[in-house]
Amino acid sequence: MSEHEIDRYWKTVVNTIRDGLMIVDERGIIVSINTALERITGFSRDELIGRNCTRLECDVCEQIRHNDGNQWCSLFSGKTVNARQCVIKRKDGRPVHALKNACLLHDDGGAVIGAVETITDISELIEKENKIAAYERQLRSDDGLCGILGASPPMQQVFELISNAAHSDAPVIILGESGTGKELAARAIHQLGARCDRPFVKVNCAAFTESLLESELFGHVKGAYTGAYRNRAGRFELADGGNIFLDEIGDLPLAIQVKLLRVLEEKIIERVGDNMPIPVDVRIISATNRNLQKLIAQGRFREDLFFRINVIPIHLPPLRERTEDIPLLAEAFFHKVGLKNRKPISGISNEAMACLMAYRWPGNVRELKSAFEYAFVTCQETIIGPNHLPPNIFNHAHKAASTTERKGFDREALKRLELIEALEEAEGNQSRAAELLGVTRVTVWNRMRRYGVQYKKTIAADAGETRPKAAGER
Numbered sequence: 001m002s003e004h005e006i007d008r009y010w011k012t013v014v015n016t017i018r019d020g021l022m023i024v025d026e027r028g029i030i031v032s033i034n035t036a037l038e039r040i041t042g043f044s045r046d047e048l049i050g051r052n053c054t055r056l057e058c059d060v061c062e063q064i065r066h067n068d069g070n071q072w073c074s075l076f077s078g079k080t081v082n083a084r085q086c087v088i089k090r091k092d093g094r095p096v097h098a099l100k101n102a103c104l105l106h107d108d109g110g111a112v113i114g115a116v117e118t119i120t121d122i123s124e125l126i127e128k129e130n131k132i133a134a135y136e137r138q139l140r141s142d143d144g145l146c147g148i149l150g151a152s153p154p155m156q157q158v159f160e161l162i163s164n165a166a167h168s169d170a171p172v173i174i175l176g177e178s179g180t181g182k183e184l185a186a187r188a189i190h191q192l193g194a195r196c197d198r199p200f201v202k203v204n205c206a207a208f209t210e211s212l213l214e215s216e217l218f219g220h221v222k223g224a225y226t227g228a229y230r231n232r233a234g235r236f237e238l239a240d241g242g243n244i245f246l247d248e249i250g251d252l253p254l255a256i257q258v259k260l261l262r263v264l265e266e267k268i269i270e271r272v273g274d275n276m277p278i279p280v281d282v283r284i285i286s287a288t289n290r291n292l293q294k295l296i297a298q299g300r301f302r303e304d305l306f307f308r309i310n311v312i313p314i315h316l317p318p319l320r321e322r323t324e325d326i327p328l329l330a331e332a333f334f335h336k337v338g339l340k341n342r343k344p345i346s347g348i349s350n351e352a353m354a355c356l357m358a359y360r361w362p363g364n365v366r367e368l369k370s371a372f373e374y375a376f377v378t379c380q381e382t383i384i385g386p387n388h389l390p391p392n393i394f395n396h397a398h399k400a401a402s403t404t405e406r407k408g409f410d411r412e413a414l415k416r417l418e419l420i421e422a423l424e425e426a427e428g429n430q431s432r433a434a435e436l437l438g439v440t441r442v443t444v445w446n447r448m449r450r451y452g453v454q455y456k457k458t459i460a461a462d463a464g465e466t467r468p469k470a471a472g473e474r
Contacts, residue, residue, distance in 0.1 A: 015035040019036055019120045020036045020037030023116050024117070029053075030051055032049065033048055037119065040090075041096070043090075058100070081100055083100075083101060086100050097121070097125075100117060102115055144159075147188070148184045154317040155322060155325060158314060165314065166193040167194070172284075173285075173288070173309050173312070173314070174288075176287075176317070177318050178364065182247065182287040183245065186202075190243045190245075193243070199243075201244045205248045213252075213253070218234040219233045219234030220232050223273065228272075228273065234271065243285055244282050245285045246284060246285070250295060254300070257302045318361070318438065320439075323357060326368070330372070334384070347384070355386045415451070419453055
């Protein structure tokens with residue numbers, strides 16, 4: 001390609017590049033720009049050409065005013081600009097984070113005739129850095145541990161248990177309802193322990209069939225079964241030296257339980273289709289939302305395995321038992337979800353927070369996070385209100401408020417009524433009543449004392465059967 005052809009197509013080349021390009025004369029007047037600069041700044045070519053470059057309001061441009069009133073950039077005093085981070089202002093007033101490069105242009109005689117600047121839009125990069133910084137601030141929060149948030153006494157006990165368990169090599173089992181953060185607790189144990197620089201391998205025991213789970217955990221050799229075309233290491237081998245997290249261990253088939261027991265006792269595994277023992281050094285962290293002792297009674301979980309994995313049990317309380325953490329979690333999820341959205345939503349209304357506090361949260365912390373993802377979709381205002389929350393949460397709070405207003409009960413009277421109804425349904429069994437209310441048995445006992453509720457066995461005259469009767473019941 002000849003020099004004449006290069007000159008001919010140079011304008012096309014300039015308008016193809018992604019970086020903004022601007023040429024100014026020695027007075028700082030813009031004489032040429034490319035298409036990318038129009039896109040970055042929001043100004044059209046006609047709005048910039050012939051105007052001073054100060055129209056972009058770059059925050060790092062160093063202006064020098066002479067006695068004659070002319071302004072010109074310090075670039076013309078011989079300085080150059082190399083990859084300098086700056087902020088320019090778009091036509092609509094929004095700031096644009098950019099990297100600027102600039103140098104002087106000379107004529108054939110060496111005299112300065114202007115300058116050329118390139119501007120690279122790095123707004124997305126800055127936004128990602130801000131998100132990372134926000135996540136790091138959450139992890140360093142005084143009201144949490146390794147991303148698990150909570151300031152309530154139950155969570156403080158959990159944090160202490162996690163910290164102590166992290167400095168042990170004994171098996172840990174994390175118990176709790178779905179959505180309480182069992183995987184976060186397992187990762188916290190890994191991060192705080194001596195094996196933190198080694199692998200952390202997760203396996204969901206409920207996600208595989210028995211045959212696939214065995215291969216997934218222990219690996220297989222070539223030809224072990226149809227489709228086994230090569231040797232494959234299992235998750236235990238991949239976790240060697242680190243921690244393996246067996247989620248939903250209550251769904252582990254009995255045949256796999258036997259093999260897992262051997263791993264715990266002898267620290268060796270065997271790949272499917274092979275009898276060669278492979279030593280592994282793995283710390284087992286398991287989790288379940290099921291009642292393992294009930295499964296043992298049903299013959300669906302081995303008692304000897306239970307005793308081996310239940311060395312350090314950690315119970316994660318459901319969200320309804322630590323309602324004082326809801327504002328803290330709500331604020332964290334508001335900012336976290338807000339980082340992924342660009343809506344100008346500035347906060348949560350008191351009424352919306354009251355709805356969150358009144359709800360029972362069967363899905364626990366996971367459901368609370370989902371509620372904010374829903375709210376950011378439905379909210380078209382600057383504040384999240386009750387009507388922006390998922391319908392089940394909003395309707396529950398509205399129904400509870402209507403019931404309280406209709407019956408004329410205050411908060412304590414409503415709790416007393418709920419306690420009596422739960423005890424009646426449970427036929428006086430305090431443990432069963434605690435399950436119905438979503439609290440502990442000790443809480444039921446304390447509320448019975450506080451509200452003066454006493455249950456006695458009375459004999460039904462017509463049937464000769466016993467039933468519980470609340471004090472004051474006629």
